[in-house]
Amino acid sequence: xSKDSMNSQNSERGSVSxxxxxxxxxxxxxxxxxxxxxxxxxxxxFFRHGPAMTSLVILFATSVLAFSAAGxxxxxxxxxxxxxxxxxxxxxxxxxxTWFSDEGILGPHPFGQDGLPRxxxxxxxxxxxxxxxxxxxxxxxxxxxxxxxxxxxxxxxxWIESVIMRLTDFVIVVPVIMxxxxxxPLAGSNIWILALILGCVTWTSMARLVRAEVLALRERxxxxxxxxxxxxxxxxxxxxxxxxSIGVIIVNLSFAVAAGVLLESSLSYLGLGxxxxxxxxxxxxxxxxxxxxxxPHLFWFPAFFIVLIALTVNFIGDGLRDAFDPxxxxxxxxxxxxxxxxxxxxxxxxxxxxxxANRERDYATRREPDDSAAxxxxxxxx
Amino acid sequence: xxKYSLKRFGSTIIVLFGATLLxxxxxxxxxxxxxxxxxxxxxxxxxxxxxxxxxxxLDDPWYVRYWDWLSGVLGCLDPTNTVLxxxxxxxSIGGSNVTDMIVNAAAMSLRLxxxxxxISIVLGIGIGIISAIRQYSTFDYFxxxxxxxxxxLPPFVAAIIGKEYLAIQYNNWMGDPRFSAGNILLMAIILxxxxxxxxxxxxxxxxxxxxxxxxxxxxxxxxxxxxHFMEHPRIGPIGLLVLGLMLAVGLTALISGxxxxxxxxxxxxxxxxxxxxxxxxxxxxxQIPGGYLLLIGLFVLTIALCVxxxxxxxxxxxxxxxxxxxxxxxxxxxxxxxxxxMYSWPGLLSAKPRPVRTxxxxxxxxxxxxxxxxxxxxxxxxxxxxxxxxxxxATYTRYTRxxxxxVNKQDYIRTARxxxxxxxxVVLKHAFRNSLIPLATIVAFDFASLIGGSIIxxxxxxxxxxxxxxxxxIQNADPAPVMxxxxxxxxxxVLFNFFADLIYGVLDPRIRVS
Numbered sequence: 001x002s003k004d005s006m007n008s009q010n011s012e013r014g015s016v017s018x019x020x021x022x023x024x025x026x027x028x029x030x031x032x033x034x035x036x037x038x039x040x041x042x043x044x045x046f047f048r049h050g051p052a053m054t055s056l057v058i059l060f061a062t063s064v065l066a067f068s069a070a071g072x073x074x075x076x077x078x079x080x081x082x083x084x085x086x087x088x089x090x091x092x093x094x095x096x097x098t099w100f101s102d103e104g105i106l107g108p109h110p111f112g113q114d115g116l117p118r119x120x121x122x123x124x125x126x127x128x129x130x131x132x133x134x135x136x137x138x139x140x141x142x143x144x145x146x147x148x149x150x151x152x153x154x155x156x157x158x159w160i161e162s163v164i165m166r167l168t169d170f171v172i173v174v175p176v177i178m179x180x181x182x183x184x185p186l187a188g189s190n191i192w193i194l195a196l197i198l199g200c201v202t203w204t205s206m207a208r209l210v211r212a213e214v215l216a217l218r219e220r221x222x223x224x225x226x227x228x229x230x231x232x233x234x235x236x237x238x239x240x241x242x243x244x245s246i247g248v249i250i251v252n253l254s255f256a257v258a259a260g261v262l263l264e265s266s267l268s269y270l271g272l273g274x275x276x277x278x279x280x281x282x283x284x285x286x287x288x289x290x291x292x293x294x295x296p297h298l299f300w301f302p303a304f305f306i307v308l309i310a311l312t313v314n315f316i317g318d319g320l321r322d323a324f325d326p327x328x329x330x331x332x333x334x335x336x337x338x339x340x341x342x343x344x345x346x347x348x349x350x351x352x353x354x355x356x357a358n359r360e361r362d363y364a365t366r367r368e369p370d371d372s373a374a375x376x377x378x379x380x381x382x
Numbered sequence: 383x384x385k386y387s388l389k390r391f392g393s394t395i396i397v398l399f400g401a402t403l404l405x406x407x408x409x410x411x412x413x414x415x416x417x418x419x420x421x422x423x424x425x426x427x428x429x430x431x432x433x434x435x436x437x438x439x440l441d442d443p444w445y446v447r448y449w450d451w452l453s454g455v456l457g458c459l460d461p462t463n464t465v466l467x468x469x470x471x472x473x474s475i476g477g478s479n480v481t482d483m484i485v486n487a488a489a490m491s492l493r494l495x496x497x498x499x500x501i502s503i504v505l506g507i508g509i510g511i512i513s514a515i516r517q518y519s520t521f522d523y524f525x526x527x528x529x530x531x532x533x534x535l536p537p538f539v540a541a542i543i544g545k546e547y548l549a550i551q552y553n554n555w556m557g558d559p560r561f562s563a564g565n566i567l568l569m570a571i572i573l574x575x576x577x578x579x580x581x582x583x584x585x586x587x588x589x590x591x592x593x594x595x596x597x598x599x600x601x602x603x604x605x606x607x608x609x610h611f612m613e614h615p616r617i618g619p620i621g622l623l624v625l626g627l628m629l630a631v632g633l634t635a636l637i638s639g640x641x642x643x644x645x646x647x648x649x650x651x652x653x654x655x656x657x658x659x660x661x662x663x664x665x666x667x668x669q670i671p672g673g674y675l676l677l678i679g680l681f682v683l684t685i686a687l688c689v690x691x692x693x694x695x696x697x698x699x700x701x702x703x704x705x706x707x708x709x710x711x712x713x714x715x716x717x718x719x720x721x722x723x724m725y726s727w728p729g730l731l732s733a734k735p736r737p738v739r740t741x742x743x744x745x746x747x748x749x750x751x752x753x754x755x756x757x758x759x760x761x762x763x764x765x766x767x768x769x770x771x772x773x774x775x776a777t778y779t780r781y782t783r784x785x786x787x788x789v790n791k792q793d794y795i796r797t798a799r800x801x802x803x804x805x806x807x808v809v810l811k812h813a814f815r816n817s818l819i820p821l822a823t824i825v826a827f828d829f830a831s832l833i834g835g836s837i838i839x840x841x842x843x844x845x846x847x848x849x850x851x852x853x854x855x856i857q858n859a860d861p862a863p864v865m866x867x868x869x870x871x872x873x874x875x876v877l878f879n880f881f882a883d884l885i886y887g888v889l890d891p892r893i894r895v896s
Binding site: 167170171173175176179186271282292306314 | 397398400401403404405408409412413530531533534535536537538539542543545546550830831833834835837838841842852853856857864867868871872875876
């Protein structure tokens with residue numbers, strides 16, 4: 001950065017106020033709107049968060065694709081090729097992907113075949129659905145443990161708290177991947193047990209957050225009132241503490257899903273997570289790593305799905321955090337629209353001004369009949 | 383302060399002890415150390431099994447084995463080897479001494495983690511600051527997306543991509559390193575779009591910056607190609623002088639403004655001194671007695687000389703002159719070092735035609751002097767550490783940006799602006815410094831997770847370091863190597879948290895360490 005860019009920084013501050021002006025125009029609109037409940041507000045904020053909504057749609061579509069193709073439990077999916085090796089299977093088209101080729105949109109092996117040869121689409125879909133199952137189970141298990149321990153530690157204080165927090169310290173000191181690697185072999189090839197085990201080693205951050213939240217809530221008047229009325233500890237925790245820290249819990253839960261995807265795939269890549277004959281995206285990458293040069297699609301398809309799941313979940317978590325945290329939301333309101341970002345602030349302001357002028361004209365024309373209606377119905381003058 | 387440190391150190395030891403107490407029973411519960419022998423058809427298997435049972439003490443309950451192991455490790459707390467016995471991490475199933483194994487493995491893994499930390503601090507803070515200054519710009523939005531992408535990229539995927547495109551494809555390309563016209567055009571277009579976005583400014587300014595970048599790339603790249611720069615890179619004295627002058631002027635403009643002649647002259651003086659020492663130390667550096675120690679010594683000497691020079695000639699602007707002189711001096715030393723490495727690059731290429739080996743931390747049986755060996759280490763190191771660093775870069779960028787924006791809202795920033803302090807001073811002196819405080823904790827916490835990441839990345843690049851020890855240890859249900867890795871990583875992470883607490887107290891006087 002040279003001095004010139006510093007100067008331009010000064011001049012840019014002038015135009016930042018233009019951005020603020022655009023935003024103020026928008027706010028005047030919402031200011032005369034109706035009022036909403038807290039949960040409605042959170043939902044409205046979330047639904048207006050572009051990246052989060054897009055991610056939600058993509059994640060939903062991916063889950064539907066994976067589960068419907070691979071099947072859920074005993075129900076078979078619509079994709080007929082098995083994910084395991086079939087007797088008499090032959091390599092088709094050199095194992096190359098057949099999608100968007102002469103054989104129609106999918107063809108017999110849309111993602112190609114691996115070295116054995118097994119149909120790769122079936123394997124990737126199976127792996128994706130397994131990864132989704134494991135990630136969500138990890139998040140739920142770790143959140144349940146974390147919430148329970150955190151709430152107990154924060155509510156009861158005393159020796160219970162010091163024991164629980166010391167235990168948390170012991171677990172935090174060892175990197176998660178190491179604890180998971182030590183315990184991973186216990187699961188064999190059962191993905192549910194694996195998810196349960198991984199949930200049991202990743203609860204620490206949730207426990208700490210919930211404890212901090214409960215410690216703050218403990219000093220509030222409504223808790224004191226509940227205690228005075230003789231409410232039991234479990235009632236206070238379940239009726240007052242946890243509902244009031246639901247924002248922190250949901251946001252952390254969503255990030256735990258993303259961390260779960262990465263943990264599971266990394267562990268399976270090391271050969272200590274999901275075992276054959278089950279399939280996982282990390283395992284697919286590990287077993288086809290040598291073919292990176294000759295058949296790169298064997299790497300790119302599973303890698304794409306891992307990143308897609310983690311990315312969409314991260315964006316959803318970000319949107320949830322923005323929705324739950326009003327302090328962040330205020331800065332979110334200051335966010336300029338697309339035209340302003342592209343450097344067309346003048347145009348953006350002009351559009352907003354015209355919109356406002358239109359609105360005010362509409363409001364003025366509607367005002368007379370509306371007012372008389374109001375007096376007629378409710379019997380009071382405005 | 384001393385009392386606090388001691389107390390903190392005591393609790394560190396307790397936490398570490400608790401972690402081992404957690405891992406050891408789990409490990410002995412999960413694994414079956416005799417698994418490979420159970421399915422062995424060798425008539426000798428029975429004997430081997432008994433031998434291993436005796437060796438690992440499998441007939442004893444786990445706490446007896448744990449005590450055996452712990453009494454060996456406790457010796458490490460006692461440097462005199464008299465009270466608690468010798469430092470002993472035990473023996474692996476294969477019969478090798480784990481104490482030696484962990485020392486070698488930890489040195490390799492730590493090198494990886496330290497370089498990754500360094501890369502992520504520099505890149506993360508830099509990108510974070512730019513994206514905070516230009517909040518809600520195209521650059522800011524692009525960075526936000528990249529942050530999320532890096533957070534969603536598992537380290538092994540990043541490592542495999544790096545191995546394929548930065549190592550294997552680069553090696554292929556180095557067979558005949560030519561830029562084609564398409565390459566040059568592509569590069570020029572990318573830079574012509576990227577640089578104006580980073581630099582910012584009005585539309586006209588962006589167009590001008592972009593055009594200059596385009597023309598510049600289209601002239602320089604064919605020139606480099608013509609000079610065979612990829613095989614025989616050099617900065618050379620002229621390049622060093624030009625870059626040095628640019629550095630001196632640029633840093634002065636950045637930190638104190640070009641109107642401050644005193645600072646400018648000090649910076650130019652540093653460049654002159656660097657040019658003289660470039661020639662004066664050339665032979666010494668080629669011989670390089672003492673290796674890295676000499677480099678570190680010269681580096682410290684450079685900083686000391688820069689500080690003294692700036693204090694003597696800085697006059698009324700001593701403080702700013704010192705900062706400019708030290709930064710210029712450090713960067714000039716880095717450039718001189720780079721020139722020396724470049725001088726040895728053809729030597730490395732002749733000893734190792736494919737410059738990046740994708741397996742191992744160094745090339746075995748490499749012929750050459752110290753510089754070639756050092757270059758070899760660097761070529762082996764930079765891709766794994768970059769792959770590991772991606773997630774940390776994202777974290778640091780995010781926190782620096784958030785922290786800068788937070789600090790920018792503070793009253794003292796508004797006061798500074800109201801007093802008429804220049805934007806440069808507000809950003810660099812008031813906002814940037816204070817926004818670094820929370821980052822100290824983040825870096826310390828992140829260090830532990832980087833060690834976890836190194837286990838995975840080492841696997842991709844076939845390093846025989848801590849990751850290998852851990853994984854083979856777990857597969858063989860061999861407690862000694864696994865526990866050694868657990869103790870070591872745990873120790874490093876509590877140590878860094880301890881440092882973070884101390885630094886926090888120093889950086890932020892509002893926090894009393896007690």
